[in-house]
Structures are given as structure tokens and as C-alpha cells.
Amino acid sequence: MSQIQPGLLWVVATPIGHRDDFSARAIETLRKVAVIAAEDTRHSRPLLMHYNIGTPLVALHEHNEREVVDAIVRRLLGGESVALISDAGTPLISDPGFRLVRAARAAGIRCVPVPGACAxxxxxxxxxxxxxxxxxxxxxxxxxxxxxxxxxxxxxxxxxxxxxxxxxxxxxxxxxxxxxxxxxxxxxxxxxxxxxxxxxxxxxxxxxxxxxxxxxxxxxxxxxxxxxxxGEEADAREAEGRRVFAILREELPPAKAAKLAAAITGAPRKLLYEG
Missing domain, CATH: 3.30.950.10 (Tetrapyrrole methylase, C-terminal domain)
Structure with missing residues (x-):
């Protein structure tokens, strides 16, 4: 009996705003996979409907990622291909998906990026x-x-x-x-x-x-x-700020001296006051 070949995990970028930034490759990928793991299915559904993508959706977000990952990996090992999308932009970039990609790779599943928008x-x-x-x-x-x-x-x-x-x-x-x-x-x-x-x-x-x-x-x-x-100019600015602060400190309270030194030199007031 032939061994079942694992499916692919497609990591697909979606638009961050303008719908025309959705690539043709991303649209075709989302149409052909068995299921799409979406951060918020309610958010993603209008975009998918706009492009006539009828692939079933499953929610994968920060609150359920640990529980859902195992089920998705089982589907991948069973030969189904899965796409991962976030609400907008490239998945995993301040969005869920890290645990799924890590688990899939650990299971020997190939993860394929479909690049696109990233804010x-x-x-x-x-x-x-x-x-x-x-x-x-x-x-x-x-x-x-x-x-x-x-x-x-x-x-x-x-x-x-x-x-x-x-x-x-x-x-x-x-x-x-x-x-x-x-x-x-x-x-x-x-x-x-x-x-x-x-x-x-x-x-x-x-x-x-x-x-x-x-x-x-x-x-x-x-x-x-x-x-x-x-940059180097910041070092020079802070050195000048410390020099001016030291002079003003002789005549003024520390807080006022730091405020004036910062205004004169552009050095951070907090750094001068606490330094």
C-alpha cells in the first residue's frame, strides 16, 4: 500500500487595505486548498467572497491556537493541504500562526510562503x-x-x-x-x-x-x-546637553535645569534629569 503524502501548509499574505493588492497566486492557492485557517473567519469571509473563494474556513487565533494546531497538522499528515491567513497582511507578523508553522515543520510538512502585503x-x-x-x-x-x-x-x-x-x-x-x-x-x-x-x-x-x-x-x-x-549626532547632542545641564544646575532646581537644557540642545530631558 502506498504511503500517504502529507499536504502542504501554504502561508498566504492578504491585503492590508486595498483589495487589488491580493496576488493572483494567493487567490488561486486559497481556491485549491482543502481548508483555510483564518484569524477571524467573520473578517476574512467578505474578502474571500469578493474573489469567489468558497473554500471552508476554520478559526485559528491567539486564544485557540494551541488546541487547533494538532487538528490541522493531522489533516496535513492525512494528505490535505491547508492555507493560513491573518486578518490582514502577512501571517505571523504580530499575528497568530507561529505554533502552527512550527508544529507543521516538526512533523515534516512543507511550509510554502505566498508573499504579499506587510504593513x-x-x-x-x-x-x-x-x-x-x-x-x-x-x-x-x-x-x-x-x-x-x-x-x-x-x-x-x-x-x-x-x-x-x-x-x-x-x-x-x-x-x-x-x-x-x-x-x-x-x-x-x-x-x-x-x-x-x-x-x-x-x-x-x-x-x-x-x-x-x-x-x-x-x-x-x-x-x-x-x-x-x-546616530553619532545624538551622542554629541547628549554631551552638550549634559554640559548645559551642569551649568544650569548651579542656579536652578534639577527638573527645571533639565527642561531648559533639553530645550536648548535637543538632548532627552529625562536622560539629563536622571543621568
């Missing part, structure tokens, strides 16, 4: 920041103290930093980035990419944080924040 890469391509070296940080911690702590760990990184952020925390996160990285560090907010109200705003973090805080429209939709890495 982080789309934002980087139009941000005007150095793109030869970058780091994707995904979502920052929602709690303010943990968020600032993580930003402090990244403050010395020379690579371009890429973050996802929810609309109701984008203003707070930009304010924290301004305080930790300094007002002069270059930042970019890429919002609603490929959608009707797409905006890409690049300004020093001090100006960008103020603009977003004062404009509710820039606090809506899907947000990607990019921040320039630390």
Missing part, C-alpha cells in the same frame, strides 16, 4: 528613513511604565525602529518616544496604509507627538510608527 515593510518603503538595517518591535507594552522601559532599552539602537500601535494608544506612545529618544529624533507615522485616508507624516518626534495629540484624525485606524536609529 511594516510598506511603511519602511515610504518613510524616508535608513532601510539597510532595521528592527521590527511589533506592539509595545500597553502599560506606560513597561512601554517606557522597553523604549529605554532601544534608545541606543542604531537601526531604524518599527512599531505597530493601536489607535487609542498612538498619542501616548509617541509622547513616550519623544521623552525617551529626544524631541529631535526623526519619527514617522504611517497610518491606514493602502486605504482611503492613508497618511505618512515624518517629523522630529517632538513635533510629531504634538501634532498627533492635537489631531484626533491622526489617532484613528491602523498605525505604524518608525523611528530613526541613534
Amino acid at each position: 511594516a515593510i510598506a511603511a519602511l518603503s515610504v518613510a524616508g528613513l535608513p532601510s539597510d538595517r532595521f528592527v521590527f518591535e511589533g506592539f509595545l507594552p500597553p502599560k506606560a511604565a513597561a512601554r517606557r522601559s522597553r523604549l529605554q532599552e532601544l534608545a541606543g539602537d542604531a537601526r531604524t525602529l518599527i512599531f505597530y500601535e493601536s489607535s487609542h494608544r498612538v498619542a501616548e506612545s509617541l509622547a513616550d518616544m519623544r521623552d525617551v529618544f529626544g524631541e529631535a529624533r526623526e519619527g514617522v507615522l504611517a497610518r491606514e496604509l493602502t486605504k482611503l485616508f492613508e497618511t505618512v507624516i515624518g517629523e522630529p518626534l517632538g513635533e510629531l507627538a504634538t501634532r498627533v495629540a492635537n489631531d484626533p484624525d491622526q489617532q484613528r485606524g491602523e498605525c505604524v510608527i518608525l523611528v530613526a536609529g541613534r
Whole structure:
């Protein structure tokens, strides 16, 4: 009796907004597999219906991934091919799917990427920041103290930093980035990419944080924040900030001296005050 050949696990990117960004290969793949594992079947169904994709759906999200993975791997080992999609963009990039891909590979199942849209890469391509070296940080911690702590760990990184952020925390996160990285560090907010109200705003973090805080429209939709890495000019700015702070500290309270030194030199106020 011939041995059953395992199916393939197709990891398929879907549009992040504009439906025309759905590739022909992705559409054909989703039509031919036995089942599609979707992050939210209610979210994915309208897109699939638009392209006449009638393949059955099964939910695979962060709350059920551990339980569903075994069942999907069994189907793959039984010879069925399965496609994995997320709500938008490339699966696994701040989305579920890691456990499924890992389990499938461990079982000897071939995993095939069908590349396409990814909000982080789309934002980087139009941000005007150095793109030869970058780091994707995904979502920052929602709690303010943990968020600032993580930003402090990244403050010395020379690579371009890429973050996802929810609309109701984008203003707070930009304010924290301004305080930790300094007002002069270059930042970019890429919002609603490929959608009707797409905006890409690049300004020093001090100006960008103020603009977003004062404009509710820039606090809506899907947000990607990019921040320039630390450069040699930052070291010079901080050295000058420390020098000015030391002079002002002779005549002023520490908090006021740090605030003035930061305004004069562009060095991070928090670094001067705590340093």
C-alpha cells in the first residue's frame, strides 16, 4: 500500500487595505486548498467572497491556537493541504500562526510562503528613513511604565525602529518616544496604509507627538510608527546637553535645569534629569 503524502501548509499574505493588492497566486492557492485557517473567519469571509473563494474556513487565533494546531497538522499528515491567513497582511507578523508553522515543520510538512502585503515593510518603503538595517518591535507594552522601559532599552539602537500601535494608544506612545529618544529624533507615522485616508507624516518626534495629540484624525485606524536609529549626532547632542545641564544646575532646581537644557540642545530631558 502506498504511503500517504502529507499536504502542504501554504502561508498566504492578504491585503492590508486595498483589495487589488491580493496576488493572483494567493487567490488561486486559497481556491485549491482543502481548508483555510483564518484569524477571524467573520473578517476574512467578505474578502474571500469578493474573489469567489468558497473554500471552508476554520478559526485559528491567539486564544485557540494551541488546541487547533494538532487538528490541522493531522489533516496535513492525512494528505490535505491547508492555507493560513491573518486578518490582514502577512501571517505571523504580530499575528497568530507561529505554533502552527512550527508544529507543521516538526512533523515534516512543507511550509510554502505566498508573499504579499506587510504593513511594516510598506511603511519602511515610504518613510524616508535608513532601510539597510532595521528592527521590527511589533506592539509595545500597553502599560506606560513597561512601554517606557522597553523604549529605554532601544534608545541606543542604531537601526531604524518599527512599531505597530493601536489607535487609542498612538498619542501616548509617541509622547513616550519623544521623552525617551529626544524631541529631535526623526519619527514617522504611517497610518491606514493602502486605504482611503492613508497618511505618512515624518517629523522630529517632538513635533510629531504634538501634532498627533492635537489631531484626533491622526489617532484613528491602523498605525505604524518608525523611528530613526541613534546616530553619532545624538551622542554629541547628549554631551552638550549634559554640559548645559551642569551649568544650569548651579542656579536652578534639577527638573527645571533639565527642561531648559533639553530645550536648548535637543538632548532627552529625562536622560539629563536622571543621568
